[in-house]
Amino acid sequence: MKKFLSILVLSLNLLCAAAILADDGALPPALIPSDHMDVDWWKERHEANKERIAQGNVDLLLIGDSITHGWDGGGKPVLDYYYGDRNCVNMGFGGDQTGNVLWRLDDAPMDRIHPKAAMLLIGINNLWVACNQNPADIPLGIKKIVEKLESLYPDIKILVLFTFVVGPEGEQPTRSRVALSNALVLDLLRDDPQVIVKDINYIWLDEANRVPAELMADFVHPTELGYKRWAAAVEPEISKMLGDAPKAPMAE
Secondary structure, three states: OHHHHHHHHHHHHHHHHHHHHOOOOOOOHHHOOOOOOOOHHHHHHHHHHHHHHHOOOOOEEEEEOHHHHHHHOOOHHHHHHHHOOOOEEEEEOOOOOHHHHHHHHHHOOHHHOOOOEEEEEOOHHHHOHHHOOOOOOHHHHHHHHHHHHHHHOOOOEEEEEOOOOOOOOOOOHHHHHHHHHHHHHHHHHOOOOOEEEEOOHHHOOOOOOOOOOOOEOOOOOEOHHHHHHHHHHHHHHHHHHHOOOOOOOOOO
């Protein structure tokens, strides 16, 4: 687990630096497909994703950054319970931004599968203050990912989650950037019949608007308990999109 978190911290630092520098003069970084094939673990995970996708038989895609990547870490027992029998592929990569997701969707053999549903959670790595990106650009990147998925799979249903709150306290710059981005995502996607936009940030916050360490040990990445609450919160939508019976919540 410590190794996993170290990879995520290192990748976040690298990707923030890249976001500040990456600008072709026309599009913001959030809209520019970009890869990290020069990072060994990122390349290995991408190649493993491609190999699994090439095999076909995929009904559910989990798409995102380190928070989604963590379904394979601290959230693995929860992943196995909720999605182990649902032909699921985890396309979460630590440190990824919207542009990285766009690149991966272009490079992977996505034409080999016909998923019924996707759960998309992306944006926090664009929204860190240190990354110096305009928070109004991030929803455009999210919309572009949605459009890419819809172009690949005309019948797919997509659950787009509001970017999660971060940090132990409510008053901090990144949270205000997240709030702005989330509001714009809702505005951009609310009329798309293939998309469900959902805010589950209530599961992370206590009465004082703080994130308890028992749910996010580092106040960014969920613990096993956090993944249990996340999965339970989205199960009604996931089961409906897949057309199967909803699963009972795991014991906490």
